[in-house]
Amino acid sequence: MKIKVGYLVSYDYEMFLTSVKQLYDYVDTIFLAIDKNYLTWSGNSFEIEEGFFEEIKRFDVKNKIEFYFDDFYVPGLSPIQCDTRERNMLLKKxxxxxxxxxxVDEYMYDFKKIRKFLKQHWYLTIFPKFTPVIFRGIWITLFKKLPEGYLYIENNERFPFITNCKKYxxxxxxxxxxxxxxxxxxIHQSWARSEEEIFFKIKNWGHKDDFDTxxxxxxxxxxxxxxxxxYKDIHPMKPDLWNELHFMPASSIDDFIEHYAEKNKQVLKGISFFQLVKAFLIRIIKK
Known part of the structure; x- marks a missing residue:
């Protein structure tokens, strides 16, 4: 059983090292999916400085990182369709x-606990066709970097990130x-970026057509x-999902991660055998 991580790398590539440092020692292989023509899902061009690849080479002392270049932008598909397509291509890879x-802007701190959890559930990877699962985590969304620290949202917003299946x-x-x-x-550094980065993001990400950006x-x-x-209820598509903002003093993103992790230990919720059997039976009945 291997633990593999895949990243979608684009215009915000500089955040990758902050993310990969959280898990590098606890996974077996890391894939970086990059559009070979350096196009976003909206068909706009972006650049990756050559120094980034040199920095990755220096960082990857255990030779775990593999680059995956392909055509991830397809004219005629919406940004969210391109998103799903690329993730499926990456799953296959x-x-x-x-x-x-x-x-690249998601930081899974204290990853050794996630590794332990997955090792305990190794049996789900033997015949994944019969035991397909997706595990969801919780985002701590950073909303804005201020001179004094970070504004963030802590509202149990869930996101999928681990699976044993081959299709999204x-x-x-x-x-x-x-x-x-x-x-x-x-910790999701979603909106805690410079004005230039935010403006580029909202013009190119998968949700650019979903609200008045x-x-x-x-x-x-x-x-x-x-x-x-x-500011209350500020989520762009589901307002009450982000009902309020919190503030934490921090001099940098690394400083925020360290202090937040100290106060909020990873406590993973286990999966019972009964839950797995129930899910399997429901799947069989639906078929």
Whole structure:
């Protein structure tokens, strides 16, 4: 049984090292999927400096990292369709075992506990066709970097990231198989970026057509240490999902990760045999 991690790398590639440092020692192989024409899912060009590849080479002392270049942008497909397509291509490339897909701005701290959890559930990877599962974690979403620290959201927002199956119906998810919440927390540097990075992101990510990105950008830009408590229900598509903002002093992203991890230990929720049998029987009945 192998534990493999796949990353989708694009315009925000500089965040990759912060993420991979959290798990490098606890996984077997790491794949970096990059569009060979350096195009986003919206068909816009991005650049990756050559120094990035040199830095990866220096970092990868155990030769775990493998680059995967392919055509991930398809004219005529929506950004979210390109997203799902690329993730499925990456799943196929990753092969068998526990397959974890992360974005470069997701930081799974204290990953050794996640490794232990997956090792305990090794039997689910023997015949994954009969025991397909997706494990979901919880995002701690960083919303804005201020001179004094970070604004963040802590509201049990769930996201899928581990599976033993070979096909997604949507981004990192499959609606026909069993999903389990294991409470693993990931610090998600989603919106805590510079104005230039945020503006580029909202014009190119999978959700760019789902809301008024310009209006939301202006809301984000106006936030500061004095007014953030006045902002409620600010998720761009499901407002009450982000009901309030919290603040933590931090000088850098590494500083935030360290302090947040100290106060919020990873406590994973186990999966009972009864749950697995029930999910299997439901799957058989539906077929």
């Amino acid at each position: 990753m092969g068998d075992g526990w397959l974890i897909q992360l974005d 119906d949507g981004p990192r998810t499959n609606y026909s198989i069993s999903n389990h919440i294991i409470n693993a927390k990931a 310009q209006k939301y950008f202006e809301l984000w830009r106006d936030l500061d240490i004095n007014n953030y408590r006045n």
